[in-house]
Amino acid sequence: MTKKRVHVAVGVILADQQVFLTKRADNVHQGGKWEFPGGKVEANETVYQALSRELKEEIGIEVLSCIPLVEISHDYVDKSVLLEVFIIDNYLGEPSAQEGQQEAWFEVATLSTLDFPAANIEIINKLKGC
C-alpha cells in the first residue's frame, strides 16, 4: 500500500551565516533530532499560511517574507514526506522555542556534524552553497 505523503512547510532562519534550530521531542517521528522549525500543511491552508502559523506557534516569530530554497520528497520507513523549505529573510521578533524544545543557533559550516532527519541532508547542502 502506498503511504500518504505528508506535506510539510519548513523555515530556515538565517542570520549572519547562522541558523536557528530546535530539537524534536523524543516521542515523535524523527524524535531527538535537530530540525528546522515547521510543520504540516493543514487542509485548506497554503504552504505560506502553514509556514507562518508554524513559525509563530513553535518559535514565536512573525514571518514577513521568505524565499523558496528547495523541495524534498523523502521516504522514511514509516512515513513519506514532502518538505517545502524556505529561507525566512525578514521576520518580526526573536526566535525562541515556545514548546519547551531545545534551541540553538549554529554556524552553517557546522550543520553537517549534527544529528538531523535524513531528508535534511539536501537542505544542508543547499545552504552551504548560499
Ligand SMILES: Nc1nc2c([nH]c(=O)n2[C@H]2C[C@H](O)[C@@H](COP(=O)(O)OP(=O)(O)OP(=O)(O)O)O2)c(=O)[nH]1
Ligand atoms: N519541521 C521539520 N520537519 C521535518 C524536518 N525534516 C524532516 O524530515 N521533517 C519531518 C518530520 C515529520 O515527519 C514532519 C514534520 O512534522 P511535524 O511533526 O513537525 O508537524 P507539526 O509541527 O505539524 O506537528 P504536530 O502538530 O503534528 O505535532 O517532517 C525539518 O527539518 N523540520
Ligand SMILES: [Mg+2]
Ligand atoms: Mg513541527
